[in-house]
Amino acid sequence: MSKQSTAYSPQKVDVLVVGGGNAALCAAITARQEGASVLVLESSPKHFRGGNSRHTRNIRYIHPAANSFLTGPYTEEECYQDLLGVTKGNTVESMARIVIRGSNNVGDWMMEQGVHFQPAMRGTLHLSRTNGFFLGGGKALINAYYARAEKLGVKIEYDATVDDLEIENDEFRAAYFQQGDKYYRVEAKAVVLASGGYQANLEWLKRSWGPTAANFLIRGTPYDKGLMLKVMMDHGAKTLGDPTQGHCVAIDGRAPKFDGGICTRLDCVPFGIAVNKECKRFYNEGEEIWPKRYAIWGRLVAGQPDQIAYIIIDSKSIDLFMPSVFPPFVSDTIEGLASQFDIDPDALKATVEEFNAHCKPTKDFDSGKPDGNATEGLEPPKTNWARPINQPPYYGYMLRPGITFSYLSLALTERCFVKKQDDTPFKNILAAGELTSGNVLGQGYMAGFGMTIGTVFGRIAGKEAACLK
Ligand SMILES: Cc1cc2nc3c(=O)[nH]c(=O)nc-3n(C[C@H](O)[C@H](O)[C@H](O)COP(=O)(O)OP(=O)(O)OC[C@H]3O[C@@H](n4cnc5c(N)ncnc54)[C@H](O)[C@@H]3O)c2cc1C
Incomplete structure (x- = not known):
């Protein structure tokens, strides 16, 4: 050589x-x-x-x-x-x-x-x-x-x-x-x-x-x-x-391109809804307790248009998860949140209202374990922690796929x-x-x-x- x-x-x-x-x-x-x-x-x-x-x-x-x-x-x-x-x-x-x-x-x-x-x-x-x-x-x-x-x-x-x-x-x-x-x-x-x-x-x-x-x-x-x-x-x-194959999780969309490390993870998915840029839900956010489901969301977000998703929660849930390294987006209205994300305000409002209409809580809400509060007649369902997103201010985060290793x-x-x-x-x-x-x-x-x-x-x-x- x-x-x-x-x-x-x-x-x-x-x-x-x-x-x-x-x-x-x-x-x-x-x-x-x-x-x-x-x-x-x-x-x-x-x-x-x-x-x-x-x-x-x-x-x-x-x-x-x-x-x-x-x-x-x-x-x-x-x-x-x-x-x-x-x-x-x-x-x-x-x-x-x-x-x-x-x-x-x-x-x-x-x-x-x-x-x-x-x-x-x-x-x-x-x-x-x-x-x-x-x-x-x-x-x-x-x-x-x-x-x-x-x-x-x-x-x-x-x-x-x-x-x-x-x-x-x-x-x-x-x-x-x-x-x-x-x-x-x-x-x-x-x-x-x-x-x-x-x-x-x-x-x-x-x-x-x-x-x-x-x-x-x-x-x-x-x-x-x-x-x-x-x-x-x-x-x-x-x-x-x-x-x-590789380890791929959903992380805060504002994380740097490289080297954001562990602090960019977001644990709020089970407490709200996740929508893509067309304001459509695409997976059961309440499938399991978060650490067990954490690793699948990278691939789920990777499968959405432009590889981006948005989490929407309300003030009832903001203290239920590990605080995020970047502050959440916040607004008194769902439309206001959508504008900050540059997604369609009417479409996001309609998705939230549809979700809320299908929430039929039957048990006490319990953030610590799957609580059995599931949506009825909604596709995709949310099988735990389903409660209406109706208490302002509303909070949101962007999600992106984060690759850990190949x-x-x-x-x-x-x-x-x-x-x-x-x-x-x-x-x-x-x-x-x-x-x-x-x-x-x-x-x-x-x-x-x-x-x-x-x-x-x-x-x-x-x-x-x-x-x-
Ligand atoms: C945010 C995050 C959190 C994690 N948390 C955990 C955890 O808690 N527990 C766990 O078990 N795993 C965790 N992992 C996975 C873990 O980091 C890896 O499995 C492990 O560190 C891999 O070690 P490694 O030495 O093979 O690679 P690395 O630690 O990545 O080291 C590779 C090294 O090779 C160097 N290098 C690359 N190419 C060249 C080249 N051509 N010439 C010279 N040098 C080169 C790089 O600079 C680097 O120093 C985490 C990963 C990430 C990203």
């Missing part, structure tokens, strides 16, 4: 890690602890380091008993059944079991690296038996891992985007990376690819989702563009997972080597994290499992890569 590149100094390291999020750092720390010299190449500038992992709050892992931040035991079998439930069986059992078993008490290893967990929480985020919540969130976790890696002697380069790999006879030789106006070539005995999904690559998203993807908001880092996935596909790597992944062996299309592995190319999530998540998602996949595969890949030194 001929490229106009400068040799990076030191020209050769034992283990090269591409990426700078959770999976990359777990791999780098482990490889270094196994005695390898390690170089991490992170696309982002230092202040943006940590990819989507910066936005996380928790990790799911199995453990035999309660401790100071987990409220009870969580077994391999229960976790596997939970995974089967969310994926509808669309997982590779051997890989899923490796992740689940490898997660056993992984919080202890994380704490040894400087991560802290916070006491169990209550409320809609109540997952405290199965998931450990990071004190200070993902940003603190990432800072702890970087501090640990640096202390161990891992070399880290920021603003370093790897855009090509030199692979001969199924063996990795060198990586090429851009840093400022320099283009470097660096050799290593093994490479761990941990550069996230391709969800920040709108052109790629459009290929699987169609032109509508232009209106998606990307909840996390703008740096996960799938360059390594593409390079490995070009080199004959086997992929797993459906390119139209599922199309590199297929892995059980030791986290990247597979070729004939199922045999590349000799010294390993991968971990979001780039490999399709090995376990064929569809669906369970909270905290992205970090499990990255932590377990990252540690395996780091250890295996160090063996090749």
Whole structure:
């Protein structure tokens, strides 16, 4: 391969890690602890380091008993059944079991690296038996891992985007990376690819989702563009997972195009109605308690004209959900709200009046659980929390689809080597994290499992890569 590149100094390291999020750092720390010299190449500038992992709050892992931040035991079998439930069986059992078993008490290893967990929480985020919540969130976790890696002697380069790999006879030789106006070539005995999904690559998203993807908001880092996935596909790597699958939720339409993070979620859908830009309702807003339905609304909104929807609630409901990061739109009339959204005031008024006319509350309203107050004779129905929207002021929010991460992944062996299309592995190319999530998540998602996949595969890949030194 001929490229106009400068040799990076030191020209050769034992283990090269591409990426700078959770999976990359777990791999780098482990490889270094196994005695390898390690170089991490992170696309982002230092202040943006940590990819989507910066936005996380928790990790799911199995453990035999309660401790100071987990409220009870969580077994391999229960976790596997939970995974089967969310994926509808669309997982590779051997890989899923490796992740689940490898997660056993992984919080202890994380704490040894400087991560802290916070006491169990209550409320809609109540997952405290199965998931450990990071004190200070993902940003603190990432800072702890970087501090640990640096202390161990891992070399880290920021603003370093790897855009090509030199692979001969199924063996990795060198990586090429851009840093400022320099283009470097660096050799290593093994490479761990941990550069996230391709969800920040709108052109790629459009290929699987169609032109509508232009209106998606990307909840996390703008740096996960799938360059390594593409390079490995070009080199004959086997992929797993459906390119139209990914984690996609409905978020505040005013969220930034990239990196809005967790605070842009809106929890008010069950307490009002959701309409599209034609002022038509399109789905049962009261199907289930919100955390259980949260993940389907991204796709629902993606299916609406211009990929936008509007939530309309009244003053009875404004205090029933987690406050939004952006203030709601507010008006004393439904028509006034519609004008602010630039949708047809008469049409919105008619939809609200039709909805109100079909609300026949029979039980006490209960925002805490499905209360059985359903519309009668309305299509689509609202099967819980259906009560008239009639008490001004009226409030509204815009909803847009927010992509969390893509599922199309590199297929892995059980030791986290990247597979070729004939199922045999590349000799010294390993991968971990979001780039490999399709090995376990064929569809669906369970909270905290992205970090499990990255932590377990990252540690395996780091250890295996160090063996090749
Ligand atoms: C808002 C939000 C909240 C989330 N909350 C949770 C949660 O609470 N729990 C959970 O388990 N999961 C959560 N997730 C999912 C979770 O973030 C991911 O599953 C996990 O962080 C993936 O880790 P990773 O290391 O594979 O990827 P990332 O953390 O995204 O890291 C990839 C890294 O690779 C770098 N990179 C990309 N391309 C290149 C390249 N060509 N060269 C060099 N570097 C490159 C990027 O800069 C980035 O640092 C959340 C995601 C989002 C967006």
